Amino acid sequence: MIRVLLVDDQQLIRAGLRMLCESQPDIEVVGEAGNGHDATRLVERLSPDVVVMDLRMPGVDGITATGRIVAERPSVRVVVLTTFGDDDHLYPALTAGACGFLLKDAPPVQLLDGIRRAAAGDSPFSPEVLQRLVRRAVHARTVTPPLPGLTARERDILELVAEGLSNTEIAERLHIGVTTVKTHITSLMAKTGSPNRVRLALCWTGG
Incomplete structure (x- = not known):
């Protein structure tokens, strides 16, 4: 079972992601966070295998949170899921330690595949990225x-x-x-x- 933490400041998006993930027999959503600070705290408490991370959030953003998570828990795989696919977001996220970068307009099957690939040690990316x-x-x-x-x-x-x-x-x-x-x-x-x-x-x- 792949343990997943969902991080996004929009509750509706988190709810949709939870429904999608929980429709799969091999993926379990262990928690949700609305900002990077809460995400870092929950990673310590819940020990997820994969964190699905938004980038633009109030307070601690996704890039900062990714850096903190990877530094403290190198085994945790962080997959960025964002609307912003430009280089100004892509390269800082990868430098912070994200293992993959997916866009929010990706088909649901691509996100599920990305979670599985990340958990297996691979690096999922949206095709255009x-x-x-x-x-x-x-x-x-x-x-x-x-x-x-x-x-x-x-x-x-x-x-x-x-x-x-x-x-x-x-x-x-x-x-x-x-x-x-x-x-x-x-x-x-x-x-x-x-x-x-x-x-x-x-x-x-x-x-």
Whole structure:
């Protein structure tokens, strides 16, 4: 069972999200918060697996709350769910430690899939957001010199991480085992000082 905390300052949106999540046999909503301060407090008390986090809220906003949650509970996965998909919201959220970024106009099935992927250690993104990240990664490939200290294989894997590919997809693309991919990613995180997969991807994009 995936334990989920819903964070949004609009009660109607929280009610809709709760109904959607509770319609699934593998997702349990353990709590709700209307601002970042309450979200941080509830994470400590309820220990959710995934936090669905709005960004613009009164008092403590979603970006600040995400940073606090990830710093205090690194195992908790924070998925942003917001109306604002621009870079001014995207990159600060990812830098704060969010593992995924979904837009509120996404189909319900995409949110449910995002919660499941986040709980499994993946990084869910709305297609348009992911496309922008990929374009930035491709552009960075032409203007940013390779990171020092990485092997050729590590650079190949880092580029594919930045494109949003999962470990299985990277293994298939490079014709290597999934375990080998995980080993390389662990090494990349150590070499770049990245605490999670999203921050690792930002190393390639220059974010």
